[in-house]
Amino acid sequence: MTARTPDSARDIPEATVARLPVYLRALIGLAEDGTTTCSSEELAASAGVNSAKLRKDLSYLGSYGTRGVGYDVEYLRYQIAREIGVTQDRRVVIVGIGNLGHALANYSGFRSRGFRVVALLDADPARQAEVVAGLDVRSFDDLEAIVAEHDVSIGVIATPAVAAQDVADRMVAAGITSILNFAPTVLAVPDGVDVRKVDLSIELQILAYHEQRKSVAPGTEVVS
Amino acid sequence: MTARTPDSARDIPEATVARLPVYLRALIGLAEDGTTTCSSEELAASAGVNSAKLRKDLSYLGSYGTRGVGYDVEYLRYQIAREIGVTQDRRVVIVGIGNLGHALANYSGFRSRGFRVVALLDADPARQAEVVAGLDVRSFDDLEAIVAEHDVSIGVIATPAVAAQDVADRMVAAGITSILNFAPTVLAVPDGVDVRKVDLSIELQILAYHEQRKSVAPGTEVVS
DNA sequence: GCCGTTTTGTTCTCCCGTTCACAAACTCCT
């Protein structure tokens, strides 16, 4: 607990890890507004969380604030970016350049947050004639070569669900250890490989559940 | 606890609500394979969760299984769909028909899961000449009229971050009480309005954090 | 140089969610 571990924090709770990017975004916003110092209260408001939670989260990284003053925006921003590991660019490949793959490839927000899309892959030869966001769409068979050439950190799966497991297997075999999956399937991967899924239909269904509750039970859970 | 609440479950934990759509998807897959009955073990495997967790989750809905046998796939599927509230279609509007909005509008998976996109809105007059996925892109000013005409349940925000709060305010004023937000901003909404956010950059940053950990501390957290 | 004020870092408590483990309940076989 009180033992000093100066160069790196040992174990940051998963819930905290998920919020660090939100704090980072809030700090970037504050910096753009010309703010150089902020209190935990202000930053928490920008990030939409409780200030006690914010302070506890930041305490896992170290003591980067000054009591009675607050946090230096630029310094804290760098510390969080370093902790997350986005101080230097990470290479990303996107597989499946359909509706969603096009949108992802054209999204500038990845680049500005430290992620560089180095290749777009698709199994359909018709797609491979295309140039999207300045990149050739290449054959899925080039995966291994591309991963070996660039130092690819993260694979993004935007193929139909039936192909997702195959694509994941190939990614893992090629040495990718982090996958972001948009296909509505559960992926099986070996230990040591991280998978995060984004399932928009699930999000809508969760909203639908609460929506139904609002209309069915108007007197049970009403707030103010 | 043992009091019978036959027609509707009272309070389903949020974590369970988030998994019900996964179970629903798994059941649909099993039904397509011709499976009529399944055990909690099988269903849990399909959904990628622990079987005890699955049983506890399902127990919040009622006792729909048969001990010694398992669950009837079709029956359970209907019960979950009813609980979530997707037995009849829900109307959705998408605001911001750029890269992402196009992909969402063209996605067939929403329709097949009980969500009907009734309108696409954009503030840019140049966009409003377009027809996307068989729908005219209409002016954002038509929002109130569209919400009133159709019975819109859910609003999807796919505009740039700077516009998101304004769009959310207009949606709330028009009577929408569930919002799915793709813009990287914290939205402020009144009580009674649900917001869920999907932030792809945050997902990548979480992966980046774990990726960094793998390479920095190769002997600390290795599994098997 | 000292005191009051501000704000952080941390401790403590509570609550939600996960998992184990087992009794109850059902089927099938003899």
Added chain:
DNA sequence: AGGAGTTTGTGAACGGGAGAACAAAACGGC
């Protein structure tokens, strides 16, 4: 009909995260 074998539903233990509350530390005024 009865017993063996399954599988559900749930009580109980456990772990992690959220939030309140407070002590420690820095600043500023005098």
